[in-house]
Amino acid sequence: MRPRLTRYQMIAGVTLCAAALIVIFLHGAARYWWLAAFCSLSGLCVGLGVSFPQWQMFGDGICAVATKRKIVALTFDDGPDAENTPALLALLAERKVRATFFCIGKRVAQQPELVKRMVAEGHGIENHTFLHSPRTNIFSVRRLRGELTQAQTEIGRVAGRAPEFFRPPACLTSPRIFRVTGELGLKVAGYTARGLDRRTDAPENIAGRLLRKLQPGAIFLLHDAGVPRERLLAVVALLLDKLESEGYQCARLDELIAE
Numbered sequence: 001m002r003p004r005l006t007r008y009q010m011i012a013g014v015t016l017c018a019a020a021l022i023v024i025f026l027h028g029a030a031r032y033w034w035l036a037a038f039c040s041l042s043g044l045c046v047g048l049g050v051s052f053p054q055w056q057m058f059g060d061g062i063c064a065v066a067t068k069r070k071i072v073a074l075t076f077d078d079g080p081d082a083e084n085t086p087a088l089l090a091l092l093a094e095r096k097v098r099a100t101f102f103c104i105g106k107r108v109a110q111q112p113e114l115v116k117r118m119v120a121e122g123h124g125i126e127n128h129t130f131l132h133s134p135r136t137n138i139f140s141v142r143r144l145r146g147e148l149t150q151a152q153t154e155i156g157r158v159a160g161r162a163p164e165f166f167r168p169p170a171c172l173t174s175p176r177i178f179r180v181t182g183e184l185g186l187k188v189a190g191y192t193a194r195g196l197d198r199r200t201d202a203p204e205n206i207a208g209r210l211l212r213k214l215q216p217g218a219i220f221l222l223h224d225a226g227v228p229r230e231r232l233l234a235v236v237a238l239l240l241d242k243l244e245s246e247g248y249q250c251a252r253l254d255e256l257i258a259e
């Protein structure tokens, strides 16, 4: 079966066809105005697709799961963090909740015992690159492959299981991300809602951003590193209270997609 075209490929194709028609049928200033307008519009769509994985611009990222069951996945990026993660683990254990941690490979190598504890307590450890460079999305295919492979190897060695999912830094996607994850057999994980918890904001506002998108199969994105510990715990406690009162359960991402 031929692989279906991505939205990016369709936009590129339509833009090329439109540009050819504009060049053939229009002349003078009108030709340049229409070319500029069409290319700007296409560029804007692709640019938004880079930032919003829900647009599925370059491939099928997992941003929610179709299910009727009241079940969601809590995901935490950028850890493990020596201060925040143990406190979060204690809260999750108290509430009997399993979560998914998108870990940075270098941090996994630095804190193997903490990662082993996360695994022992039933949480999922997934790939969030080895170094978490802000330029990951523009890495060459070779460098990106090296970055993801290094994280796969390190997490697999420490956690005893190689990751099944990859989430790019800042959830920025590109054709290269999908090409390399496809080669490595990784699924690209996006999100249904993110707390934007790096902002200075009240826990109620962060939890509120997630809960506005509460639906069966939702994937929520928070961070367990780079945020104040007390605020992280307050956000998660608020979230778990609301989920419980609405009759929702939490599952790891691999459990959610098996629904």
Ligand SMILES: [Zn+2]
Pocket: 077, 078, 128, 132, 168, 169, 170
């Ligand atoms: Zn990150």
